[in-house]
Amino acid sequence: MRFAFLVTSALLVLTACDDEIRLPVQEVSDAVSPDYCGMNELMESSCLGCHGPGGSEPDLTDLAELIDVESSVAGELYVVPGDASASYLYAKCAGTQSQGAPMPLGGSISDENVDAIAAWIDAGATTECEGR
Ligand code: HEC
Known part of the structure; x- marks a missing residue:
């Protein structure tokens, strides 16, 4: 669970500057x-x-x-x-x-x-x- 959380956080950081890339699953997997x-x-x-x-x-x-x-x-x-x-x-x-x-x-x-x-x-x- 902690690993999944870290991966999600890393993805958020990676995509924070680029509005074109969306990963809709992450909100759900984080729920x-x-x-x-x-x-x-x-x-x-x-x-x-x-x-x-x-x-x-x-x-x-x-x-x-x-x-x-x-x-x-x-x-x-x-x-x-x-x-x-x-x-x-x-x-x-x-x-x-x-x-x-x-x-x-x-x-x-x-x-x-x-x-x-x-x-x-x-x-x-x-x-x-x-x-x-
Ligand atoms: C970076 C540190 C930090 C994190 C992360 C954090 N808290 Fe807090 N929390 C504090 C501090 C400092 C206070 C006291 C100041 C205030 O109430 O704003 C506080 C106060 C509170 C209080 C009120 C306590 C009281 O009796 O007045 C609650 C309830 C609480 N936090 C719940 C949470 C929950 C739930 C989370 C996670 C979703 C969380 N906190 C995450 C630092 C943190």
Whole structure:
């Protein structure tokens, strides 16, 4: 997964200056499934560089640990099962946060993956993974 991510990143860099060349598959291949396994893949590739153990709060190694946990912003919980719009983790990724910068800081994740976070939370933020 990390290798695929690096290849995708390299392709993006290579094609960034040339509008003629399009690789429509890359967005799709970079999209994670909207379940717990997909969330962990996404956190690993886009977030753990800063939010690993001992890094910036919160530690995003296991999103199940963030359910109903209060963020640094009073009254804002990271993950509210069944309600992405009330979940600060989602707000930070969607760019609708009340404090600080949108995540990932200095980078970006695809709209599909932002939607996958919402779908996982709205479906109850379970620790199940479809088909795996
Ligand atoms: C380059 C480092 C970096 C990356 C990559 C990064 N973050 Fe952050 N994150 C920070 C810093 C620094 C803060 C604190 C400042 C702020 O809130 O803007 C923060 C704050 C947050 C907060 C709010 C914490 C709180 O309690 O206020 C959340 C939620 C969060 N990040 C989620 C993510 C997610 C999800 C990703 C991956 C999609 C991600 N971050 C990627 C550095 C990073």
